[in-house]
Amino acid sequence: MVKKLPKVDAVIVGSGWAGGIAAAELTKAGHKVVILERGRDKKHEDFMGTKDELRYSKRYDLMQDLNKETITSRNSLDKKALPVRDNSKARLGNHTGGAGVHWNGMSFRWLPYDFEIYSKTVERYGKEKIPKESTMQDWGITYDELEPYYDKYEKTAGISGEENPIGPPRSDKYPNPPLKETPTIRLFKKATTDLGYHPYHMPSANLSQAYVNPDGEKLNGCVYCAFCEEYGCDFGAKADPIGTVLATARKTGNLELRNGANVTRVGHDGKRATGLVYTDTMTGEEFEQPADIVVLAGFVFTNTKLLLVSKIGTPYNPKTGQGIIGKNFTGHFNNLSTYIGARGFFENKKFNNFMGTGALGATIDDFSGDNEDHSNLKFLHGYEVHYGQLGTRPIANNQVPEGTPAWGKEFKKQSLKYANRNLFITAQSGFLPNKETYMDLDPTYKDSLGNPLLRVTVKYAEQDRERAKAGVARCAEIMKEMGADTMNVDVVEDDVEFDHKFYTDHFFGGAIMGESPENSAVNTYSQMWEMENLFVVGGSSFPHNSNYNPTGTIGAFAYRAAEGMNKYLKDGGLLTQSELKENA
Amino acid sequence: MSDNNYKNTASGEQQKQQDMSRRKFLKNSGLVAGGLVGGSLFGGLLTNSFDSKKEQKMEKHKDTLIDVQEAMQFFTRHQDFLVLMAATEQIYPEDEHGPGAIKLGVPYYIDKQLAGRWGINGRDYRHGPFTAVLDESDQSAGPAGEQSILDRGDIFIQGLRKLDEESQKRFGTTFDKAEEEQQIQILQDFDDDKVKMNGLAASEFFALLIQSTLEGAYSDPLYGGNRNMEGWKMKEFPGAQTSYAGYIDQDEFIKLEPVSLRDYQGH
Structure with missing residues (x-):
């Protein structure tokens, strides 16, 4: 028996950046909002004294409890998918603030090329350059149209950055100066400059100084304590939803954030969403929370699963290419798109590797997106090469030169010697969508409530491997220039396949945006074409993955979606259509 | 010392x-x-x-x-614990830099961890069907024994007894009493999957053993290691x-x- 609750203006799944931004903007406009968050209540107080590598980096204390729900994974259509059973393969966000609590804070803008990737590729290289397996498409929006929302997000989060010498135009500078420059960053910047590239500090949500954002929320300056990724900030110095947008929404008196509410489906009558059905994780009781608008702002997997289970939209079929829900799954994959590169070992230099913060470091954009000419390359899109000084921690930091045993006397000796004598640079590359990389419901495995798990199928294409190889070679070139005595350079094998690791938390697609219902689930306001009071916000709306970390772009699109929601609550209708009318 | x-x-x-x-x-x-x-x-x-x-x-x-x-929270046989001590010490031995696994408290760290929810895979997805043998292209997949029906406690008990059994078979003595070279040879064979275990590959047990040893050496002392x-x-x-x-x-x-x-x- 589902108990029906009193109706509100908007009900939102998830309290991460996407849900938090929507909640802040809706409540500021006077709307009553309920956020349903299945994880526990978290405050900054929970993160004090948090510097515990075992608990947070090895036992994944802040991540989704896979005992209750996970995903299944396979790397080709003809295989049976297996469940991802262990958090070391899936660091998915959970609890109040979601993954926005334990992120590193890298906050990039994506490129004009990304949003018009199909047109710009055809324009520069011709149609034949696009591989036949590719399902890449324009997003239905340009960088210039999105720019004001980037600016808004960056001001909310207090992004600390240095101007990118070859970056896209900005309407304003970063709200805070870049983080400090360290000896190793100087080394990277000098080497890349000498090679003719254009290094700059990575834009960071770890703040370089104390800051008050436009909503009046206060953030501290980062102290470089090196417990950032996988940790909540001990110091209130990393922008997260708890200290910014959720606090802003709470101040209005219009927000109720309901923890322990595990949403299982979207209630609807085929034309309109009526609310969200959830299970109280304390009692097992089922409730329906009715609302005028329904917002799915969970992670990619949550949003896609809810649409499929609720039978909204047409599921994508990889055999026919028909359907849209679940289509264009992309991401940053461990053995292909990030965490691979060159590790240098230095005999006569010692670095303070144990100091750092999440987004501290520098990168080059010379090979990002379509910044280099791909005419003679066997791939489209590109990679950024960065050195990051996150701060190494001792259980994980056991780097040894190739050929050293992985245990025993020699291992101990070398791992101690090189603990502070190694540096790593990585190439993070884009991943373009293809016909056989998608999500649907698993036929075998179920979650703890008896609903099917989401099944993810990932097939690497030739061009993805070529892009990764080019990125790794660039890392080796730069590491050599940085003066490493020896190097471990990762090898991208010709037959490398997806290794079932969903470790980066950078995953996209499933309810992608576009300019028409023909090729997309939502418009650029994240509004469902076929259910106009349902908004599906976050990485699930991205038709492909760029070579940058996604949060800045998720924040920008969430602000655009929130603007659309407020407009919809006032006027109704499909937002892009009324926009067209206004511009006509 | x-x-x-x-x-x-x-x-x-x-x-x-x-x-x-x-x-x-x-x-x-x-x-x-x-x-x-x-x-x-x-x-x-x-x-x-x-x-x-x-x-x-x-x-x-x-x-x-x-x-x-x-004192032992998880293990019940003293012999299992002696093998654990010997094996972790080979993985992380005492040397001129300082203590090895035993003096760092690693065996007690592992015992405590196995007695808690990590030992029973409390946060892991544990519904069947389980798979003991993986498709070749999936073998890089996961942490030790991820698709196995065995929990980490089961894996440790079976693995440690298998170390003893191999030692008895090859050298006529228990693992903890074997010579250093003999211990290393057996461990290397686990690493190389030359020993057969039931329900998972020997290398998967060995990977778990290495990982837990490093955790015990370098996690905060509150967990019982890194003395x-x-x-x-x-x-x-x-x-x-x-x-x-x-x-x-x-x-x-x-x-x-x-x-x-x-x-x-x-x-």
């Missing part, structure tokens, strides 16, 4: 040095000078760090803690420091006395 040495260094003098270095550090870091907002969070930390009454209470604690907390932070000292890792803001742009390598979570949280 005997175990006693580790206990002695944990007492008064050591603690005092740490406190001094932390105060000096905070001063150097420029944290005290201000430039901060949202004082409640930071204020709480500073208060904790400088509350001398609390620190005195903490010192008293420390002298009496170590020994009575070390007296000797693992961190060998690696020149300074533990839970409040801030590196005063150091991070400097060129020289900075050596700091490590700070444990007990010290850092200060309650």
